[in-house]
Amino acid sequence: MRRFAALAVGCVLIIPGAAQAAPYTVDRLLALEQLGPARIDPSQRWLVVQTYAPWNKAPTYDLDLVMNLGLGRIRVFDLKAGAAERKLDLPNGAGYTALVVSPQGRQLAVGRLIGHAFELGVVDLETGQARWLGVTPRQQTWGPSVLWRNEEELLVSARPADAPDITFGYGYLGQERLAEKTAASARGALGSTVMGSGQFRGLSPTAPAIGLVSIDLRSNARRILVPGQVRDMSLSPDGRAVAAVVQGETIQYDLPEPTTSASSSNRNHLILADLDSGRAVEPCQACDPMDRFLAWAPNGREVLVYARQGEMGYRDGGRFWRLSVDGAARALDLGALKPVFGETYDTAGVPLGGWLGGAPVVYAQPAGGRADYWRIEPARVVNLTAALPAGGRAIGADDGAWAVAAAGEIWRVTAREARPWGVSQTAITSLATPPAGFRGSQNYVPPLADLGLARTASPTLPWPGQRLPPAPAEGRIVGQTSLGAIDAVKDRRGVERILLAPSASAEQTLVTVNADLAKVESSVPIAIRHKGLDGKDLTSWLYLPPNSAPGARLPVVVIPYPGFSYDTPPRVQQPGVLCPSVNAQVLAAQGYAVILPSMPYLDRREPMAGLADQILSPVDTAAGQGLVDPNRVAIWGHSYGGYAAIAAATQSARFKAVITTAAGFDLAALYGRMGPAQYLAPETGVTIFATTGWQETGQARLRAPPWKDRDLYTRNSPITYVDRIKAPIAIFHGDADKGMDQAYTLFGALYRQNKDAIFVTYHGEGHSFYAPGNVRDYFARVVDLLDRTIGPHQGVPTQ
16 A cells, blocks of 8 residues: 555656656546536627536535535636636635526626535626625526526525535535434434334425525515425526426325336426416426426417326326416327337436427327327327438427437428438537536427527528537537637547637637646557347457556456446546546556446346356457456446446456445345435435335336345345355445445455455445545555455556
């Protein structure tokens, strides 16, 4: 570990015939900056760029999911003044988040984090002066928390400052509550937390709420338009009404189908509020709408939602509904069509649709047919995309025309025809990236003008005669302006820039992050082509030390994650990406080869079936090419990858070291688990279905709870076979994460058998480790175990 510490603070990599370059160390990783969203405001005057300061400069490391809030920095450039930077009144000592620019581009809504206080403010872009409003917006997940109605009125989904939503409080709240309740018990007072189920459901506490608030910036007057926990909202096109999805009563039901990680534990209510009169209606009181699909009709009088009624799942029991501001509700008659959801990270999916020519459009398929966009007219349904190649997806929409990407082309789709638009898909889809906090990229369909497309048949930009240039090879187009294209680019070493490119041969750098990585030599991944267990062609990725000699048969560390298949190198392992969980670049800099294996789920196979063979297949292929030593193999997995690491080690003795972090090993005991933030602060939301869904339909994909198939859970639990593991094991877990008992159980089983094991608990850490001191210790222990087991170390010269 002393050797590793020396490497972390300073060493150079000697490359014959080249300038000296520094290695990719843990300290380099912890010093990474991050480039967030870059947006051009609706007036086309301001470029707003979100950046995040170096990770090791954070004021606190107890915010977990929203750690970046404390590191946020905002930079603004005046595109009508040659892209000159506008200095903002945002002094050091806080983290700042750019939320949304006002419609005419005069003001920017921002968030400010000081300690655990997150406050909404407004910055005047003409003067740079900031004004703080004393309101706490919720954290954005599937929909926005702040909207501009006009230049003088803000709509905010607000929460009490001392009652954080679960996204915000996940890191610190459980630890804080534990200290409070433990201290209460020590005084002889009550120190308890109570939750209830079934007839006792009412015992579970509920969080205080504010609701959807209107703020008049001229008078500072505030009014609550829709009270309650507002989970999602959308402003009508004419600015006269707002649709709000409000969290309702807790629900429990024994659905016949398995739960998903997004199965709701609460009903939702859709409220439509008139912003002038304040009148609010719930057009369909029996409807339970999804909180990730709200599509206003162009006339601003109706909103298209997707809702279920009664105790059923959304996919099988939901329908599209037209809900009107006058209180009317009509379910869409799709005939034999079945809605098809877009994929989301939480497996719940998202319905797809909108409006075209004043009529609803939905993404659906007939029995035995393919999915297409269908216009739902009063007397018929019309397939709008039948002439397009399969798999088309809407990326932009106006009421008169949609832009649909399919098979490398952009198509112009109207109520009457569909034809190629004649513009680069690469450029357009680059612009189609959704803003942060929107309701999911699958369902974000911006106006055509935002993509540089007009409603007319020919592609145009806001400035006649200009065409969108192709997107940069390693990056995306932020937008096209009168000064030229704004590009976000990243080089192979991880340096990221925001560029103003007035022409193909000229560019001006506006923002740079991670400039120091230009002198750091990182590993360039090599494709390893091999066969999967089902005979299909797969590509895995090999990372070699930058200074490795040709023909060296290096010790290799495999980083598995079942379900992931990599056609291109994994983005999370690129230099410049903050990945403190498992990092191929850091290991390569230490002289180890690293393989990220493609491991698609195999049909009709249980989770543990063939894991070791899947993981070792690319190792053997790389060994056959003389790149790695097949007899010096270690395995390092995080979360579900940690489950896979232990499972594979029970199936093969070829792994000489096993490292697992934040993982579970006894699937029955994992069922329904909660982390400290949930069981100590249950008013933030019961997350039990997220866990049961992980096992029933998520990564574990067992399709049943344990009481319906006990043997299934037992034979797919690595703890059942832990006696077969021969290699030394390192177990890491954060005590603010779910499943801490799983780490105890694994270590206890190993200890009982006198097996070689290290068990490290990082206090105050969640599912990933964030505090720099903990991260340094974690990597040092990982490398020390590797050096002891699959060394000798292929040394990197030090000085």
